[in-house]
Amino acid sequence: MGIGSFFRNQLSQVIEWNNQQPDMLVWKFPSEKDEIKNASKLIISPGQGAILVYEGKVTDNLSTEGIYDLETDNHPFITTLLKLRTNFESEHKLKIWFYRTAENVNQGWGTAQMIKYMDPVYKIPVELGANGTFSFRISNPLYLFSNVVGAKDTFTILEARLLLQSRFPESLSAVLAQSGVSYQQIDAQLPVLSASIKAQLNAELDKLGFELTDFKLNGTIFDDATKERIGKVANITAEAMAAGEGGLTYVEMEKLKALRDAARNEGGLAGAGLQLGVGMDLGKTFNTAKDEHLNAQSTDVVSKLKQLKLLLDEGIITQEEFDNKKKEWLDKL
Structure with a gap:
């Protein structure tokens, strides 16, 4: 280690999430050996929060923008000199993870497999695919950090989106089964179905530390077998009505x-x-x-x-x- 690097390592730091990447949800501040010095400044910008892990324990969750003074047991100029027996490394580790508090909007979603439910009018099994958009935010950063992110240095919006979308089909199937909405009525009931699905999903996603701020079911696609079955039933219904007339x-x-x-x-x-x-x-x-x-x-x-x-x-x-x-x-x- 050169003399210049030695003195630079002993100076207080300004810690912030500069140039926040638009695809990043959680980001660990890079610090050599995680020895953030006493009296360093932590800057929380709008749309950000920070979780502080000191000596292996979560000590703070900062979600209000501003400048914070950090107090640690790592004192400039004496830390490294006193740590010869630990290879010039302090055991007083302070790790900082920044996270995005702003909404993540207009995320597209679609079902990878057909969703099955019993049509309440035609009394036949129906299979459909669905698609739409959703927006989400972190609602419980400490829970998300402890149970989902863990010790990872980064957690992207893509990872979060895939995690959330994996919960969509089950809720969509449950809402369709409970709603009593038939094949022919779905397009007219999209706003009502969207609100019901959002409410059911939020109860599930809260366990992961997320919240849906918006959810839209924009369209459905029925498989050919379903269309054929319903077409036959519709023809019989029309003929029965004509006969009744x-x-x-x-x-x-x-x-x-x-x-x-x-x-x-x-x-x-x-x-x-x-x-x-x-x-x-x-x-x-x-x-x-x-x-x-x-x-x-x-x-x-x-x-x-x-x-x-x-x-x-x-x-x-x-x-x-x-x-x-x-x-x-x-x-x-």
């Missing part, structure tokens, strides 16, 4: 269409029926079922006309049959 149940309408198709296909279902020994005249059966609906009595002429139109649209009756029955019912008005 015509005064028929979905089962009745499907039965009529099945009989119609079977009667038209002599080598198909009809042939299959004969091969099985059923001996059923499907054409006659279809006509009988059709006539039952055509001639069914009703006190509401308008409802009966709707039913006739439905049977025409579905190809159950012909245009001629529709016109004849329509005239018959209109004459009753």
Whole structure:
């Protein structure tokens, strides 16, 4: 060690986090042998805090900006001279970690795997991916330092973001399951879902020393299998509603269409029926079922006309049959 270096090491220091890197969340002040001298000055700038670890114990958490005087057992000019037996090194170690108190805003997030939940309306399993943005800050620096950062010299915003995002899917799945929001309603409920997810996540992230200051669910992506399943259910629902408008149940309408198709296909279902020994005249059966609906009595002429139109649209009756029955019912008005 040169004489110049010796004297420089014995002088008080000005300790600060200059040129704070935008991607850094926690940063240890570099000090040779961690022998920060008595009467050194610690500067806390806006958006910063500092944790002091003296002789292996956390002694201070400074979160208010300003200049602080440091008092240690490391006195200039005598420390190194008195420590020959420890290789000129003091056991009075003072280590300082700076941390960012400002918010970390507009962090993007997305689910790496599909989230599964049961759709409350369609009663089918749904799988979706989700994405959005969030902002966060350190809410409990001492807990974060002791349980997450540990003895690391640095802890980046990227590391924090990955840690936080790993908690998102479970909370998102739980909120979707509890909300009663269906596949078709999700886009309209994004703000409500975002607030619920944020509240649930903060209860979990508080255990890590973090707080979400903002959370947004911006969009969802459903897998092809889910779209196909819901498409089938939606088609059945639409057909059931149409049948209901015509005064028929979905089962009745499907039965009529099945009989119609079977009667038209002599080598198909009809042939299959004969091969099985059923001996059923499907054409006659279809006509009988059709006539039952055509001639069914009703006190509401308008409802009966709707039913006739439905049977025409579905190809159950012909245009001629529709016109004849329509005239018959209109004459009753």
